[in-house]
Amino acid sequence: MSSIIIKGGxxxxxxxxxxxxxxxxIVEPSSVGSxxxxxxxxxxxxxxxxxxxxxxLREPGRENAETVLSGSRAGVKGGFxxxxxxxxxxxxxxxxxxxxxxxxxxxxxxxxxxxxxGAVTExxxxxxxxxxxxxxxxxxxxxxxxxxxxxxxxxxxxRRALEYVKKFNGVIAQHAQDPRLTVGAQMNEGEVSSQLGxxxxxxxxxxxxxxxxxxxxxxxxxxxxxxxxxxAGGVELVRWAKARGIAVTAEVTPHHLLLTDELARSYDxxxxxxxxxxxxxxxxxxxxxxxxxxxxxxxTDHAPHPSESKxxxxxxxxxxMLGLESALAIANMVLVETGLLTWRGIAxxxxxxxxxxxxxxxxxxxxxxxxxxxxxxxxxxxxWRVDRDLMQSRSKNTPYHGMQMRGVARDVIxxxxxxxxxxxxxxx
Amino acid sequence: MKxxxxxxxxxxxxxxxxxxxxxxxxxxxxAPVKKLPTLRGKTxxxxxxxxxxxxxxxxxxxxxxxxxxxxxxxAKGSSVSKGESLKDTAxxxxxxxxxxxxxxxxxxxxxxRLADQGWMSGAVINAGDGTHEHPSQALLDSFTIRKHLANxxxxxxxxxxxxxxxxxHSRVARSNVLLxxxxxAKVTLVAPPTLLPIGVESWGVNYSYDFDATxxxxxxxxxxxxxxxxxxxxxxxxxxxxxxxxxxNLDRTRAMTNNSIIMHPGPMNRGLEITAxxxxxxxxxxxxxxxxxxxVRMAILYLLLAGANEVAQLAEVSA
Numbered sequence: 001m002s003s004i005i006i007k008g009g010x011x012x013x014x015x016x017x018x019x020x021x022x023x024x025x026i027v028e029p030s031s032v033g034s035x036x037x038x039x040x041x042x043x044x045x046x047x048x049x050x051x052x053x054x055x056x057l058r059e060p061g062r063e064n065a066e067t068v069l070s071g072s073r074a075g076v077k078g079g080f081x082x083x084x085x086x087x088x089x090x091x092x093x094x095x096x097x098x099x100x101x102x103x104x105x106x107x108x109x110x111x112x113x114x115x116x117x118g119a120v121t122e123x124x125x126x127x128x129x130x131x132x133x134x135x136x137x138x139x140x141x142x143x144x145x146x147x148x149x150x151x152x153x154x155x156x157x158x159r160r161a162l163e164y165v166k167k168f169n170g171v172i173a174q175h176a177q178d179p180r181l182t183v184g185a186q187m188n189e190g191e192v193s194s195q196l197g198x199x200x201x202x203x204x205x206x207x208x209x210x211x212x213x214x215x216x217x218x219x220x221x222x223x224x225x226x227x228x229x230x231x232a233g234g235v236e237l238v239r240w241a242k243a244r245g246i247a248v249t250a251e252v253t254p255h256h257l258l259l260t261d262e263l264a265r266s267y268d269x270x271x272x273x274x275x276x277x278x279x280x281x282x283x284x285x286x287x288x289x290x291x292x293x294x295x296x297x298x299x300t301d302h303a304p305h306p307s308e309s310k311x312x313x314x315x316x317x318x319x320x321m322l323g324l325e326s327a328l329a330i331a332n333m334v335l336v337e338t339g340l341l342t343w344r345g346i347a348x349x350x351x352x353x354x355x356x357x358x359x360x361x362x363x364x365x366x367x368x369x370x371x372x373x374x375x376x377x378x379x380x381x382x383x384w385r386v387d388r389d390l391m392q393s394r395s396k397n398t399p400y401h402g403m404q405m406r407g408v409a410r411d412v413i414x415x416x417x418x419x420x421x422x423x424x425x426x427x428x
Numbered sequence: 429m430k431x432x433x434x435x436x437x438x439x440x441x442x443x444x445x446x447x448x449x450x451x452x453x454x455x456x457x458x459a460p461v462k463k464l465p466t467l468r469g470k471t472x473x474x475x476x477x478x479x480x481x482x483x484x485x486x487x488x489x490x491x492x493x494x495x496x497x498x499x500x501x502x503a504k505g506s507s508v509s510k511g512e513s514l515k516d517t518a519x520x521x522x523x524x525x526x527x528x529x530x531x532x533x534x535x536x537x538x539x540x541r542l543a544d545q546g547w548m549s550g551a552v553i554n555a556g557d558g559t560h561e562h563p564s565q566a567l568l569d570s571f572t573i574r575k576h577l578a579n580x581x582x583x584x585x586x587x588x589x590x591x592x593x594x595x596x597h598s599r600v601a602r603s604n605v606l607l608x609x610x611x612x613a614k615v616t617l618v619a620p621p622t623l624l625p626i627g628v629e630s631w632g633v634n635y636s637y638d639f640d641a642t643x644x645x646x647x648x649x650x651x652x653x654x655x656x657x658x659x660x661x662x663x664x665x666x667x668x669x670x671x672x673x674x675x676x677n678l679d680r681t682r683a684m685t686n687n688s689i690i691m692h693p694g695p696m697n698r699g700l701e702i703t704a705x706x707x708x709x710x711x712x713x714x715x716x717x718x719x720x721x722x723x724v725r726m727a728i729l730y731l732l733l734a735g736a737n738e739v740a741q742l743a744e745v746s747a
Binding site for chain 1: 513536537541557559626
């Protein structure tokens with residue numbers, strides 16, 4: 001593994017300095033020889049590699065939509081050096097065997113770290129706890145548990161799960177959705193759903209679970225992470241909990257920071273996602289929640305689906321949209337260019353904080369000497385147009401097809417190896 | 429006008445053109461030979477993926493009176509029941525040269541999907557999509573109202589229409605609200621709070637939870653069908669209580685004033701949202717709605733499928 005020197009980039013968008021890499025670590029620039037690979041990072045932002053806490057990689061079981069390899073390529077293309085594979089695979093990642101399989105698939109690709117998330121309950125059914133301890137002790141060392149796609153709706157099961165993961169400082173990532181209030185739900189409940197005759201998914205169904213789980217986490221003294229927050233009311237609840245010192249963290253997806261329920265008027269299920277796109281006022285509250293620190297991270301909820309799952313009637317279509325390859329550009333456009341966050345802030349939301357929540361020790365670094373060399377070099381001015389036929393993902397269900405974006409991950413270094421160079425994914 | 433998907437796609441002039449054309453075509457229905465050669469050689473597919481009798485038969489009669497070839501395609505026993513997607517069904521109909529597809533579907537927005545996706549080039553007519561819209565029903569309802577209460581011409585300015593019952597799940601209500609607003613009528617929705625949609629305040633209508641208080645002064649009382657499956661979802665305690673508060677019975681029929689009329693899109697649940705006395709009363713125009721449905725659907729097919737010259741000719745004849 002040869003040495004690398006990154007010249008003239010702006011670290012965290014704050015200070016222009018050279019950064020050197022050798023043997024998988026960040027080293028003093030003066031210590032590398034003249035044979036080092038030189039990456040010119042002038043006019044670029046240098047951040048610790050991005051970390052996604054919410055990725056659907058579909059393997060095992062739905063390899064027609066995505067594999068660990070294709071998802072890793074999409075991640076690297078998007079600037080990520082760590083992904084967190086959600087548990088809703090077939091079979092479900094509710095035991096040590098499946099999480100170790102996913103972990104090993106990730107290691108074999110060698111493009112980025114793939115950390116499996118374990119199911120909270122057997123089969124994601126919300127009834128009996130999955131083998132949480134065995135998954136934590138496995139080779140995959142799972143620390144984040146989620147039934148994502150389903151809500152752990154039973155109050156007692158949720159309480160026990162929160163308590164149980166304290167044993168190894170784990171965290172429960174809750175998909176907050178009261179199932180009884182969302183039977184058959186298709187989109188945000190509001191004026192648009194009423195006009196379209198599509199069954200509504202009210203924000204209260206999210207907020208009621210968030211409120212309950214905040215109180216449960218406080219009561220048992222455990223860590224709670226709220227997946228994909230979508231509503232202004234949810235932001236208020238998390239703000240209240242943090243003010244009280246409750247150990248809650250929250251995430252928001254790029255699509256909930258950009259898109260609204262008005263898009264459903266097309267009846268094009270490319271915009272069908274769970275939780276659903278909300279109103280413009282919610283989008284604004286989510287952006288402000290990120291800026292003031294109420295929301296800790298941006299996570300993609302990258303959810304690949306084959307074409308036939310979207311080329312159909314709205315009700316028939318699957319929920320979910322691609323996210324890995326567009327997340328950084330959206331963060332740039334809606335947060336940096338609007339002045340809501342600095343590049344330091346982006347590093348926190350897309351790398352440092354998710355790594356801290358999940359305990360990914362080699363990620364989200366301060367780029368100081370001695371740290372693992374997981375680095376993303378960003379060209380913030382580069383304009384590009386989203387083309388669903390040119391995605392690294394095996395699926396094409398991006399809601400941004402044809403949209404002009406600004407900002408792109410140009411180069412990615414993963415554990416000292418260049419895995420993305422000038423936008424081209426290497427090896428794998 | 430390429431398709432008929434939603435009343436919201438129509439201008440007032442277009443809506444009135446459909447009603448006026450239906451007025452002309454209704455003469456055919458009274459003639460000894462109920463047939464025009466206008467759509468000879470055109471293929472119209474009745475794609476009814478949700479059970480329906482009256483709407484399918486009405487469109488079929490309309491198409492046949494205009495001499496079109498009609499193919500009926502239902503879900504049961506067809507490729508759709510074997511899991512064929514809407515896309516593949518559409519591609520098949522395109523390959524067979526369908527000039528128009530009349531779609532009834534349980535999914536809201538299905539007709540728009542069929543029209544927008546480029547799967548087929550023919551006209552798409554929405555014959556009811558889920559809980560979204562049923563535009564031809566609203567057009568035949570306005571046609572019927574106009575005939576009785578506006579001398580059969582012009583718009584419906586000033587007329588007061590109550591739409592009563594399960595508004596939340598009603599595609600008939602959605603299309604009627606849009607069209608009646610477009611034509612200048614004043615609409616009041618009457619339902620228990622559980623069966624009014626969220627955000628109804630933005631619909632440009634009045635709404636009431638009290639049927640008796642709204643009856644007086646109404647020109648039209650339009651009852652909606654209550655689906656059996658609503659019984660199990662806590663929208664109201666039981667049928668008796670619903671009928672008591674929101675059913676049209678003999679007492680309420682007597683409380684109606686002036687020349688007001690009773691409408692229902694059918695099929696009726698006699699004894700639930702409407703009693704036999706009300707349905708069969710002198711104020712009821714329910715059977716006539718069915719007759720008018722054929723004329724209105726002839727007008728829709730005529731305007732969508734006939735050449736511009738033929739439409740102009742009809743306009744000249746009626747001028």
